[in-house]
Amino acid sequence: MRVSDPPGAGDGTSRRTARTRVRRNPGRASHALEDIHAVLDAGLLCHVGYQLDQGPVVTPTAYWREGNRVYWHGSAASQMLKHQSMRMPVCLTVSHFDGLVMARSAFHHSVNYRSVMIFGTSEPVSDAQEKLRQLALFMERIAPGRWDQVRQPTTRELRLTSLMSLPLDEAVLKSRSGPPVDDVADYELDVWAGVLPVTTRAGRPVDDPALAAGVAPPRGLRSLKTN
Amino acid sequence: MRVSDPPGAGDGTSRRTARTRVRRNPGRASHALEDIHAVLDAGLLCHVGYQLDQGPVVTPTAYWREGNRVYWHGSAASQMLKHQSMRMPVCLTVSHFDGLVMARSAFHHSVNYRSVMIFGTSEPVSDAQEKLRQLALFMERIAPGRWDQVRQPTTRELRLTSLMSLPLDEAVLKSRSGPPVDDVADYELDVWAGVLPVTTRAGRPVDDPALAAGVAPPRGLRSLKTN
DSSP states (O other): OOTTSOSOGGGTBOOOOTTTSOOSOGGGEEOBHHHHHHHHHTOSEEEEEEEETTEEEEEEEEEEEETTEEEEEEETTOHHHHHHTTOOEEEEEEEEEEEEEEOSBGGGOEEEEEEEEEEEEOEEEOOHHHHHHHHHHHHHHHSTTGGGTSBOOOHHHHHTEEEEEEETTEEEEEEEOSSOOOOGGGGGSOSOOEEEEEEEEEOOOEEOTTOOTTOOOOTTGGGOOOO | OOTTSOSOGGGTBOOOOTTTSOOSOGGGEEOBHHHHHHHHHTOSEEEEEEEETTEEEEEEEEEEEETTEEEEEEETTOHHHHHHTTOOEEEEEEEEEEEEEEOSBSTTOEEEEEEEEEEEEOEEEOOHHHHHHHHHHHHHHHSTTGGGTSBOOOHHHHHTEEEEEEETTEEEEEEEOSSOOOOGGGGGSOSOOEEEEEEEEEOOOEEOTTOOTTOOOOTTGGGOOOO
8 A cells, every 4th residue: 555545445444536435424424344344245236337338337236245355247148247357447336225214394305225336447257266266155145055065067157157356445335324304393294204114135935846855945044134 | 210210119118229139038138118117116226327437336326207217316416416417328227136046056046136227318307397296206106195294395405406317218127037947967956946035125114203292104104115
C-alpha cells in the first residue's frame, strides 16, 4: 500500500473512491470488510453489471466469497462469461430486501435493505485445481459435506465451466433499518406507520421425482441462510 | 410499426434484438408481454445498470409497472437519478430466486429463477400531475387504499423526487423451474437430488414505536406478493 493510498484492505476496510464514497445519508454506509463480508455471506444471488457496445447489461447469477474475493461461475458458453473472461470492468451488487418502511407521509416511505456494490475488473480463474477448490467451497456453503457425495466434475465439465473472481478492493455497503422517520407535524396524523418485514427463506426440500426410494435430503438444508 | 420490424409490442411481445435473443436454453426464454408482466408484478426490487466514465454501476431500487412501462424513483439528489435524468442507456433487471436445484453431479447443480431484463434509455417523468399519479399507483400496489390516508406530497417534495420510466419495448424473460436434470448414468448414484425451494414473503407488520395507541395496520398488508 502506498502512503498516498486512501484506507484500504490493509486496515480492514475497502477503499474509498469516487464511486464508493457515499454522498447522501453517509450514516447508512460502511467500508469495513467485516460488515461487507456479513452482507455477502447472507446471500446467494447477485447482479453483475457490465457494458457491451449496445449498452449496459445486468445479469443475475449465484456467487460466493472466500476471504476478500467474490466468485461467480457458469457455462463457458454464456455470453456474459465469454465477455468477462476478457477482463472487463464490472459492478457486482448483492441486495437483501428487508422490509417496506411505511411512513405517515407518502414522501417518507422507504425500504429497509442491505446492499454491497463491488467495483473492479473481472478476473477469470483458469487453473483447474483452483476451479475445483472454488466449486467445492461453493457447494460447502450450500450443503456442508455434499461435495464428497456428488459426482465431481470431469475434466471436460471443468473446461465447460467458467469461473470469475473480483477482489473486495473497491466495495461499499449501504443499508437502512428501523422505523420510518416522519416530519414532526405528521406524527399527529391518524395513519398507521411501521415496517412490513420481508424475509427470504429456504423451505422444505422437494425430492426429485426420479429419486431412488429411501434417499433422504441432507440435514441442515432448510437452515440455509439466504437473507 | 414498420413492416421490417421484428415482432414487437403490437402483437403482445417484446422485440427480439441481438441482446434479447437467447442463445443458450432458448426454451427458458419468453418475449410475451403477458409473461413479462407476471414476473414484474411479482416483485418490488429491481437492479438498474448504467455506465459511468469509471465503469458500470448496478443499483438496487424499488420499481412498479403500468401497462408496458416500468417506473422507478428516488431523491432528485441521488447520483443515479441525476445521471439517468439525462436519458442514458440502462438495463433494468428483476430477478426472483425460486430455489436451489441439487443434482447428483456437481456439474448439474443449478438455480430455479424467473428474471426479466429490460433494455432501453431512461426517460425522466417531469410533469407534476403524472408524477403524483405514478406515486399513487406505486402505493396502491403496496397497500391498496393507503394513498388516501397518508399525507400526500407537497410541491416541494414532488420536486425533490425524480421519477424515471422505461418501456418494455426490448425485454426478455428467462427462467428455470423443476427438478435437476442429471446425466443418465448418474441416476444410479445414491445421493439425494431435488430442489430446495426459496421464497420471499412479507411478515407481520411492526408498529412504529411512535405510533399513536389504537391505530391498526391496514388489512391485507401481509398478503403482499413479493415473489
